[in-house]
Amino acid sequence: MKRKKMRKIRLLILGVTMLSILFVSGCMYPKERLMENQLPLMEQVSMVQAAIDEFHEATKVLPILTKEADTPIFEKYVIDFSGLVPRYMPYVPGGAFEQGGPYLFVLTDVETNPTVRLLDLRVVDTVSTVQSRVSYYYQKNNSLPVEGVIRPGYFTINFSQIGIGKQAQTIESPISGKQLPIIMSSTGQVGVDYTEDLELVLKNNNLQAASFEDVREIIPQNSIYVPVKSFYYDSINGKVSLAPFK
Known part of the structure; x- marks a missing residue:
């Protein structure tokens, strides 16, 4: 009995010691490493921009x-x-893919004014899933899973034909938070229709679509994101419209 009691005491002491080590290790964890997951995305972008x-x-x-x-x-x-x-910045920001975050940090306007922006990998993953289903459907049927025509060269997708439910038929925009449609071109290329986001950014910033060679540029110029997996857009009578597919 005495031997069992001593064994329990030793185990208790060992357990307390291990907890103490874990606690101390946590307290000694470098402050900047704790901060990397706490910084707002805007501040993470600013930090990388400075670097x-x-x-x-x-x-x-x-x-x-x-x-x-x-x-x-x-x-x-x-x-x-x-x-x-570590020369130009102390750590990789917590939102970065390299740290397990959902974003790639990318540059826009590299020739004249290199600007740091975020590419949302969740958008890429969702579009890639739909793309693989559309490609497989085409291989088997020699036709695209078309539901309707948006404009010449662009179609809504018949998701039931490719076995995708309603929850994956749109993607949440990191720019506006709105649910944007996933569409495809006449060549079977799948992408996000950013028309609603583009019109919103134009309106909120009092801009004209016709002022831009590539209308999509207004998104990285007026937010911290890029319109990943997007198509080209034109300005037709002052309205944003999908450009003829190239």
């Missing part, structure tokens, strides 16, 4: 990952944090 500006000033180049030449413009210039941490 990019300093890096660019010092090296005359940009810390970006190499991508194929035909990579869509808003996915093309992904920031390579290995060139920035």
